Amino acid sequence: MQIGQLANRSECPVETIRYYEKIGLLPEPDRLPNGYRSYNDQHRKWLQLILRCRTLGFTQNEVKRLSGIAKQDQPACADVRSLLVEHLVDVRKKLRDLKHMEDALIRLKAKCQNGNLNDCPVIDELMDS
Amino acid sequence: MQIGQLANRSECPVETIRYYEKIGLLPEPDRLPNGYRSYNDQHRKWLQLILRCRTLGFTQNEVKRLSGIAKQDQPACADVRSLLVEHLVDVRKKLRDLKHMEDALIRLKAKCQNGNLNDCPVIDELMDS
């Protein structure tokens, strides 16, 4: 499998795959005689793990930690669990922050009323005091 | 008021103030004979608006649009309102995405159970198929 096929099957841009290799997230594949990268199914699974972690909002560093754990013969389940729990805390903090933003935006929008006042109470409030 | 005082009163690092000026978010202040920046209360209000927009999750571009509107003699309230509504859509999308992440993380964590299994079902699932 060369990089384009892996990219297709994984729905991930070619550049991103090379980038993950460069930063050490994805193990370096063998090379064909012409220098092209040659991937096997194990690489595909690694990439899958990275991509899924990304959709879960993990940072690259967290993915690296997870990769380190996964690489071991006997992955330490407890470590994975604590990574998960830590990340869950982050995600919930972001959820709270966004909820606050949403509330504030709704409140500001209500100030705006019908949207055809001449001076804008929203701008006034944002600049005030 | 020079930059340090403005930074203190606004709880915003000095570098950030200079940065906002550089990218055109904050109007350029007068300079003292020695070249130091000299701010007035209007600048403080502008900075306040920028900082509050930031806590609301607006991008710099959105803040620029808002600034453009606020600069007018008769700020167009309807434009502000549409900016608000657009941003609210973004925020709600992010909320949905994060909620999905949270759910997925909770589900994975449950798989982990007590955390002392030898092989890790979480890693298996993330790499699977």
Place this chain on the structure above:
DNA sequence: GCTTGACTCTGTAGTAACTACAGGGTTTAG
């Protein structure tokens, strides 16, 4: 008068997590 510390200036480089070239080589289809 001189030094020390706190402040200010400009400009550049670093961060995360990619994306988008530029400038080249290789392979395959017609």
Place this chain on the structure above:
DNA sequence: CTAAACCCTGTAGTTACTACAGAGTCAAGC
């Protein structure tokens, strides 16, 4: 034989800052 579609490396751009490096300025204390 050539054109399209791949592949390679390396560098620069993105967002929203943060962190220096290297320099000038100012007020207080000895």
